[in-house]
Amino acid sequence: MLTLSDTGELKAIERISKILVRSGMNTARGLIKGVGDDCAIVETLYKSRDVFLLTSDAVVEGVHFLKNTPPDMVGRKAIGRVLSDIAAMGGTPLWALINFVAPPQTTVRTLDMVYRGAAGIAKQFGLTIVGGDMTTGRLIEIHVFAVGKISRKYVVLRSGARPGDFLFVTGTLGGSFLSGKHLSFTPRVAEGNWLRKWATAMIDISDGLATDVNHIAQNSKVGVRIYLDRIPVSRVLLKYRRSTAVEHALRDGEDYELLFSIPHTQSSKFLREWRKVFSTPCTLIGEVTDRKGKIEYLGESGKIQQHTIKGYEHFI
Amino acid sequence: MLTLSDTGELKAIERISKILVRSGMNTARGLIKGVGDDCAIVETLYKSRDVFLLTSDAVVEGVHFLKNTPPDMVGRKAIGRVLSDIAAMGGTPLWALINFVAPPQTTVRTLDMVYRGAAGIAKQFGLTIVGGDMTTGRLIEIHVFAVGKISRKYVVLRSGARPGDFLFVTGTLGGSFLSGKHLSFTPRVAEGNWLRKWATAMIDISDGLATDVNHIAQNSKVGVRIYLDRIPVSRVLLKYRRSTAVEHALRDGEDYELLFSIPHTQSSKFLREWRKVFSTPCTLIGEVTDRKGKIEYLGESGKIQQHTIKGYEHFI
Incomplete structure (x- = not known):
């Protein structure tokens, strides 16, 4: 049977996009841009020149960092990645949630350091960490979800390049x-x-x-x-x-x-x-x-x- | 050294809350309620009677489902959990992002089924899946981030119970x-x-x-x-x-x-x-x-x- 290692991430994302479109997820009220850019774009729902930018990203032990990477740098990187996504749309960061996955034998010092690193860079860029979730897992992972905003007329997509630029x-x-x-x-x-x-x-x-x-x-x-x-x-x-x-x-x-x-x-x-x-x-x-x-x-x-x-x- | 298995999840959340408070995350502009309820609550930023509800949750193979659980039910459960969080505040679901973690040998059929299950229940409850991320990992995990809304005067917290209720x-x-x-x-x-x-x-x-x-x-x-x-x-x-x-x-x-x-x-x-x-x-x-x-x-x-x-x- 066809596996993700055969198709790769990009084809997998195409498959998901099709499934979401078939479920009518692309025509939902308030959705400006779904899968396929650095962030999704949605209407604020309120009379406003702004739109919201939604993005999520993850760092996984052994893929994005190593067992001996300082935990504060891991937290910093996890937040930095979503900030980079919001930056790529021209946006301003607002709020974030963190899903923390860790084995039970993880030290609380590691936990503290991850969140200190995350909070440090978040504060620097005006992003507020407002909540999240904790789950047992085999490896440490940090999933970050973030919301940003931008004036509707200034949002920069991947799709605006013109010949001659x-x-x-x-x-x-x-x-x-x-x-x-x-x-x-x-x-x-x-x-x-x-x-x-x-x-x-x-x-x-x-x-x-x-x-x-x-x-x-x-x-x-x-x-x-x-x-x-x-x-x-x-x-x-x-x-x-x-x-x-x-x-x-x-x-x-x-x-x-x-x-x-x-x-x-x-x-x-x-x-x-x-x-x-x-x-x-x-x-x-x-x-x-x-x-x-x-x-x-x-x-x-x-x-x-x-x-x-x-x-x-x-x-x- | 003290580990997460010594403190447990609840004490770990207390530690994180303190770190976030020390970084000023509890006094950020527009934050009504951070860590400590089913969802975080933030201002919409626009003149509105509504507030936004932000929540995230995860399902992990071996913890929340088994290797032989039908993948569409896994996707369904992942979305169902954040819907339940929004329900617990009295809110209306709006948008969601999905972070999908899987080993490379995962079949594309599994991928498709997870997203079909997720899209099915999302549609049923008016939640729009607008994006997310895919990452290599050892086990299948689905992290969901969702935004909901509720009129400010009706938001139901965990903190409103009074003697005699x-x-x-x-x-x-x-x-x-x-x-x-x-x-x-x-x-x-x-x-x-x-x-x-x-x-x-x-x-x-x-x-x-x-x-x-x-x-x-x-x-x-x-x-x-x-x-x-x-x-x-x-x-x-x-x-x-x-x-x-x-x-x-x-x-x-x-x-x-x-x-x-x-x-x-x-x-x-x-x-x-x-x-x-x-x-x-x-x-x-x-x-x-x-x-x-x-x-x-x-x-x-x-x-x-x-x-x-x-x-x-x-x-x-």
């Missing part, structure tokens, strides 16, 4: 597990919030640039051309993986940087304004084309085809 | 694993919604009457007297556990029935009105006293002390 990324990419950035990253909430007035499409890079750029192409029904020599590769890769740095930057994932498109006519002005506000690096790495679904990688050695480069996918 | 439960209690009710239960959303205009305090019975009645006593700062011979014991217990039926009804948990208090002056009128609207059984099982924190169990053989009867608690 330029593609940018914040920060540097790759080597996140090597450097520890996958634990210590700063979610780009301030940047995402500011970008909501500039970006035509946006996503956070969690599964690797190669996978996430594909999400933008698919959702926007456009093609994308990436200039391999422009990709801002992380310092740790340049130091320890010099010969394969660009491949790692494309595939590694867990960067929690923003990938977004800007109309090319505005790109010079955009970069000038960005540099006035942020010290975070922002790099032009490619452009949006009209070759629907095609991802072209341009390097010194010429073109590399789409399916030779893939990011991280669960179950495979 | 009568205590009622819906349905019958105990033997939920024996009968399969823990999978097939109907969340009391319609009943909870109707009860919001009657009940002074309400909770759903998930950890067993003995534990959940204690939550009402603690939160309302009252005592409770339970008449053991009035407890509506499930048919399966009368048939297969006759001699220990009442003990099971107190301890088993996963009943997903509502336990609530009604001012004694209104109780006759209340029961008359209830019977006009619902065929669901509703039984008077005790009363609220002014003996703070004391739970008295009155049977034919006299009093049983508080700590001799305990419901289900994770980690212990």
Whole structure:
């Protein structure tokens, strides 16, 4: 029988989407956007220019952190991931719930540290942890559910990129597990919030640039051309993986940087304004084309085809 | 070192509450009620008589269901649990996210069935599944996060019971694993919604009457007297556990029935009105006293002390 390791996470999500659509879940009152972006979008139900952003994410022992990872960093990462999702829509964080799964022999010190790490970063970004659930399990897992908000007219989807737009990324990419950035990253909430007035499409890079750029192409029904020599590769890769740095930057994932498109006519002005506000690096790495679904990688050695480069996918 | 199996779930939740309070999470803008009830309560942020109810819950293989439990029933149960939480506040379900954890060898048929079961019951109760996340793990787990709403003036907390109130439960209690009710239960959303205009305090019975009645006593700062011979014991217990039926009804948990208090002056009128609207059984099982924190169990053989009867608690 067909298993999740045969189909992979992305096909599994497609299956679920179809089941939800067949149950009428896509036409429910107040739903603006369901499965298929960094957050779901729903009406506030009250006369308001805002909409709510709903997102959930999990960190699992052995997948997203190790047995010896400091528990406060685990809590921090769990909250950081949903903050990154809200950032990728241009939103402002509001509330979160935490489902904590742990074996009975887990120490209360670990419990305390997880929640201290979670509360610390939540507070920093104005997110309030309002509740959750605790359950026995074999491994430690932290599931976080979060609600954010954004003005309806500024919400940034994955689907807004247009041929001719330029593609940018914040920060540097790759080597996140090597450097520890996958634990210590700063979610780009301030940047995402500011970008909501500039970006035509946006996503956070969690599964690797190669996978996430594909999400933008698919959702926007456009093609994308990436200039391999422009990709801002992380310092740790340049130091320890010099010969394969660009491949790692494309595939590694867990960067929690923003990938977004800007109309090319505005790109010079955009970069000038960005540099006035942020010290975070922002790099032009490619452009949006009209070759629907095609991802072209341009390097010194010429073109590399789409399916030779893939990011991280669960179950495979 | 102190572990979760030493402290148990309830003490662990107390520790977390303190950490969140120290981080200022209890005084955040728009937060009405954080950790400590069936749902958290937050302001809608917009001029409205409503407030939002936020809740999360999980079902884990080997704890809440078995390897051979039909996957659609697992999905159904996962959604049913959050519906029961929203029901216990008197609320109306709105949106949900699902975090699905599974080993890579899980069949796509299992995946499909879980989501079909989840979508079926969600639709029945007006809950829209808007998104979620998928992660690799050792066992199947389904984490559900849900948002509901209720008019601010009707929200029913665990803390509103007053001495002299009568205590009622819906349905019958105990033997939920024996009968399969823990999978097939109907969340009391319609009943909870109707009860919001009657009940002074309400909770759903998930950890067993003995534990959940204690939550009402603690939160309302009252005592409770339970008449053991009035407890509506499930048919399966009368048939297969006759001699220990009442003990099971107190301890088993996963009943997903509502336990609530009604001012004694209104109780006759209340029961008359209830019977006009619902065929669901509703039984008077005790009363609220002014003996703070004391739970008295009155049977034919006299009093049983508080700590001799305990419901289900994770980690212990």
